Each structure stands twice: as C-alpha cells, then as structure tokens.
Amino acid sequence: MTRYLLRRAPSALIVLWLASVLIFLVLRAIPGDAAAALAGPDASPEVVAAIRHDLGLDLPVVTQYGQWIGGLLSGDLGRSYLIGGDIAELVGDGLGNTVTLTLAALVLAVLVALLLGPLWAATRSRWVDRALTAFHTAAVALPTFVTGVLLIIVFGVLFRVLPTGGVPPNGLLDRVDITVQYLVLPAVCLGLPVAGVLTGFLAETLRGELRQDYVTTVRAAGVKRREVVLRHALRGALPVAITTLGLQTGALLGGAVLVESIFAWPGLGLLVEQGITRRDYPVVQVLLMLSVTVFVLVQLLTDVIHAWLDPRIRLGAAA
C-alpha cells in the first residue's frame, strides 16, 4: 500500500505546482485590480496609483509569483489587501467553519444514501420507487440558492424554529445543542444534492450487483433478500459509491461558496467570494491552492481506499 501511495505522490505534486501557476496567472488576467476596488468610485487615479504601489501590484508578475511561492514554502501565507489581516489567521478562522459545515453535509448525504440507496435498489413497491425517483430528481435538480431560500423561509421565518443564518454567538464549541440548530439548514442545503447523487449511484450499482451470478447463488442458498442486499451486494457496490463520494467532495467545497453566502456562515466560501469580487489576490490564491490541495488529497485517499477495498487495483498498479 505504501508503495502504491508513493507511486501516486509525484503526479499529485505536479498537479499542485501547475495549479499554483494557473491560479496566479488567471487571477492576474481578470480585469480590474485590488487598488481600484479599495479606492472606490470617487477616487482619483493618483490615489489608485499610490495604493497599487503600496500593495506591490506595480512589481513584475514573475517577481510577485516568486514572492508568493517563496512565502508559501516558508509558511508565510501573506496579508489580505482588503481585510488587512494575516491570511493564516483568516484561513484558520474560516477553515474550521467550512470543515464543520462540509462534514455535516457529507455525513448527512452518506446517511441518506445508505438509507435510501439500498431501499430504492431492492424495493418492489411502485410507490416507494416513485417517491425515491422524485426525491432523487428534486435533490439533484434544485439549485442550492432555491433550496436555501426555501429552508430559510419555512424554518426561519414562518415557523421560526431555526436561525436564518450565522454562527452561534459564543462559537461552535460552546454549546453543541445551539451549534446543531445553526448547522441544520446550511448542512441540509449543501448536502442535499450530494445525497441525491449518491443515492442514485448506490441504487444503480446495487441493481447491477443484484444481477450478478453470486447473488443468485446466495439467494439459492436461502439467504433473505434484505440480507443479500445489505451484506453482499452493498459490499460490491461500495467502491463505486466511494469514488463518487470523493468526486462529490469537490462539489461540496464548490457549493459551500454559495451556501455560506446564503446562510451567512463565515467559512472559506465567503472569503473566496469576497476575494474574487474585490481582487484580493493573496487571499484567493491561498484559498484556491488550499482547495486544490484538499481535492488532490481526497482523490489520493479515495484511490487508496478503493485499492484497499479492491485488491485487483493495487495488484494491477504494482504489475
């Protein structure tokens, strides 16, 4: 397994380096700059030029890239143009919130998929099938901004049982019961599309497994249908589902940008959105690199789990 991991590592590092160059260049290619955003519409060109010089935006692009990468490698993430604070501190604050939200959404999605996927694959009831088809379609098709606003209106405004947004006043760790209330709506909003996709994949893969010869053999041995699905077919279907889950983690991180904005959840998504809109290059660069790194690591982890679950993969790789 270690050898398998070491073989995958160089390609991951190349992806990270290429991503850093791409991120840096693409951000510079967007029209407008942080100095203009900071100066505002009534400022004179002299003021903008002074701010640009102050931020080092008048230096050659290669020098700026060198300074950024040098800083990253030495552990200095830089300072935000807009917020003025240390990026490591900003990212640290936001990361905890985003990870909490993403994990909650992920757990929710996995639970829903594990509950509904096998049920959908094994059901003989037309009504259950129709209901699950409707759930799957709605979960996958409804955009998060629609789901988010609907959840806020129903649970925050009409019934007033859950906060419309924000984080607990005394932090996430102060009182778990309060934190859960703040987390429910954004986690459902973020996790719903992933739950839909996972449920669909799991059900479809399970149906495929149920058509396999070994299932017929097990059934012929008198094992109950529910046990066949949960004990035998599910094990065969899990590698595909886990690969899908890995891919969906990327979607979750992307979706977090919008969901955090809708629910005023102060995570990395809000930082990215603000950074892109206001051309806060240092913050966006670090956050995009962080996203790429997480994505690469998740893919690596997915491959490892996949190889662990299916020996043919690691043996094939070794050969």
Add this chain to the structure above:
Amino acid sequence: MTALTRRATLKATAAAAVLLAATACQSAVDAQTGGAGASATPKPGGVAEVGVNLDLVPGNVFTNSNVAITTLVGLVYDTLVHYDRDKLEPKPALATEWQAADGGKTLTLKLRDGVKFHTGRPFTSADVKFSLASYADPKWNGQLLSTAKTITSIDTPSAQEVVLHLEHPVSNLFDLLDTVPVIDSESAADIATGKRFVGTGAFKFDAWKPNTELKFSRNADYWDGAPYLDGVHVRVIPDSQSLVAAVRSGQVQLARGVGYRDAESAATTEGVKAVQLEGAELQAYVGLNVTAPGLEDARVRQAVAYALDKDRIIKEVFRDKGYPVSLPWPKTSPAYDQELDGRYRHDIAKAKALLAEYGKPVPEIPLAYVGNDQVYTAIAQVVQKDLADAGITVKLTPVDSTQFVKQLIGAQFPGLWTTSHSWAQFSPSTLTVSAYPFNARRNSSHFLSPEYTAAAEKAWQLPTATGPEATAAYKTLSNQLLDNAFLAEIGVVFEQFVTRSNLHDVDWSRRRELDLSKAYLG
C-alpha cells in the same frame, strides 16, 4: 458488516426526528429575538442586532464606501461639528464654537472639555491636528482630500483650542469638519489591520471577526449622555434575501444594504418597516464619454438626457424611493433650483429634434454597468429602450464591480455608463472638487472646459456655502452641467434601513453613518 434491520432503521430515523425536533424547540432563535414588545418609553439595556450585507474594509474607514464602514464610523467616532440633515448649518459636536478670520483663511475652534477616548485618554487639540493630518494622507483615500489639503498648517495654542490656516478660503470647510472622524493617535496604526478602532463616540469597538460580526459596547462616559443600549452586535449577512429573512424573523432589528424590492417586500411584514435616509441622498446617473463618436457633440448628449424616462426608473427600479432630477442637487441643497432642475424631462420629440440638428447618424454606443447589481442592470435596460426610442442604438456591456471602478477612475468607458454618486447633499463645491466623475480638472467623461473649471473653482473658493454670492455661483455651475451634459442625472434616491418596530430612535448622518446614541429597544 452488521446487518441493518428494519427495526434498527426505524429507531435511527425516529431518533433523528426527535433530535431535530428537540433542537428546533431550544433557544437559539429565542436568544436572538429576545421577545420584547413595542414600547415608546426609552429604557436602558439590551443589545441591538444589526445586519449588513458587506463586511468591513479597514483601509477604507475614511471613505464611507459601504454599510459596514458607515456603521462602524457612526457608532465609534465623533466629528468636530455636526450638520442637521435638512440644512448645511454646522452644529457643535467635539468643537463647541468657532470663529473665521482673515477672509475665511483662518478658523479658530474651541474644543469641548471633559471628552475622553474609549481608552480613557482625554481628547485634546493634538488629536484634532492628528486626525486632520491623517485624513489628508492620500493612502486613506478620504473623499474630501482636496479640501483637507488646503489646510497649510494647524496651530494648537492650548489643549482646547485649534487654529486652522488655509491656502485660500473654501466654501466646504465645514463639510470636512463634519466628515473627518476624530481618531486616537495612540491606536491609529491598528486601524489598517482592523485590530482597534478608538474614538470618542457613543459605543466602544470590542471585536471584529472578518465576514462574521462586529461587536460594540456602551460608552458609559459618552459626553452627550450614555446610550440606552448596552451594545450593538453587527452580523455580516451577504445575501439580500437572507438579510430580509433575518429581519422578518426578528433575529435582526435593523438591516442595511437591502435591495429596493426586498425592502418593499419586507415592509409588508407586521412589525417591520423600511426607513429612507432623508438628507443622506445618493444620485443615480448616466455618464457620457465626450470623446466617443457621436457623444463629442453637446446636442447628442443633451438628446440622451431628454430621452431618459427618469420617472419610470424611479418608480420601477427604485420603488419610488427618490425623485427625478436634471442636476445632482437634492431639494435640500443650496444649489437646488426648481426651474433649472426641470430642464431635462422625458421628451423623445426634443431628443429626436436635437439628433436631427446634429445631422449625422450616431454609431452604436456601449453602455457599461455592474452586471451583478440588479438595480443598475434594470436601469441599463430602461436606458437602452429609451435611447432606442430616440433613435440611438445602445449595446449593453455588463462588467463586474471592480472592473467598473477601474474603468471609471481610469476614464476608460468607451461610451456610456450608469452608476450612482454621492456628496451632492453637502456644499455644492464638495461634489465638483471631490467626486471624481464631476472633477473639473480630470473626470471619467474626459470633459475639460475652462468655463466649467472656472465655475467649479468659483463655487469652491467662496468663504461660505450659502448666501447670494454662493447662489449665483451655483447657478453658473448648474448651467455648465446642464449645457454640457457630460453626466445625465436620473434621480435623487435614498438608501433604506429595514427595521423592526421594537428598535426606536434610530438616526443617521448625511454620510449614512448609523447613529444609535439615543436608540433603545422597546
């Protein structure tokens, strides 16, 4: 793998439902709303929950450029003088009296005694000198930089007296004194990083968590009487609909940065109202690049001004929260002249006649606007239709906000653009020397004219902002703006607060700074 039985599944589902129901009935919502009823009797206590759609940008605290900044500045800082919202008459604030001399080139101010910064340090004349000098530093991008730079020296003969020496008299000096926040020199370096904001205002700054919240507590030693509220908690809620939902649910008592349609919708909820900020007006306008093909002729520019259906824009886009104008001045401005202001009323026939007089086909003109701003997207569409009616083809070119500002400051718009400006609610000269689109020496329209420059300078270098001489100067300036039509005003419009009825006596300054010094929760 353990078998997942039907019973276990049902148990898990039931447990999840109970957990959800139990947590939903707990106190997170109650803790936010408080559950207070309406009362008209001021009483101390409580923390006002305020929602804003944008976060603080510490480097911009002197620019009044977003609702988080104007909330912070309004709560924490004081100014030397204070304008009422209906007239440009300075009232005492940190300065209690003043005396002009030397034809308006010297101003002596007496300072209020017994005022302390939030750190407990006494406020003195040295702080006034420091604050004015800081404001004049271009890196802070103060909007009244030109006026601040006319101050050549500041004397501090005693702790309670300041003497300002000016290069020449300026009619908007009190605009500057009403605008510059008096900052604490000992903590000023922390402003740029957002670590500390120390002033003499009604509330002390406690903490800022980027993209999350700002916290303020009551200044019990406030010179104008301690505020009723124990504190103010400002939450950053970027999404306009979520912001409205927070007010409607009672989790926020005052929301800033809500769109016009959302505010209108919110005000239909019982216990919620939209308050328009009278005296702190903004102006929506269409800018014209006078070097663009066709627009180099004043008749074509005037045709554009006549073609705009301003009433429709005010009614449909701004939901009647404003009124149409031909000039930038609001009705409370000393430069407001009803007759002059009525010049460019929607008149397609006049627009067509002017184009016929021009005699050449006008090429297609691009119209830039901020594409993710619903208000200006709607305005751009109406302008496109209006100009098509007059015979001018417009191509809509949406851009993002940062690119838009860059093009505006860099005078890079190839044709037309639409956005808003401020500062016309102050002395008229403040607009022409401070707001870049109107700047006589260099502006976004590439409009340069000795007559306009002379009119702007004349209005600026008057010793006072009112009186017969000032009125005559403003008339000349207004005629220059109307005749040259390098900016076609659409209307004077108002920002709105969306508030719950249990938050009383909310006030604001001409710069839309939030004033909760006398506010209380019912």
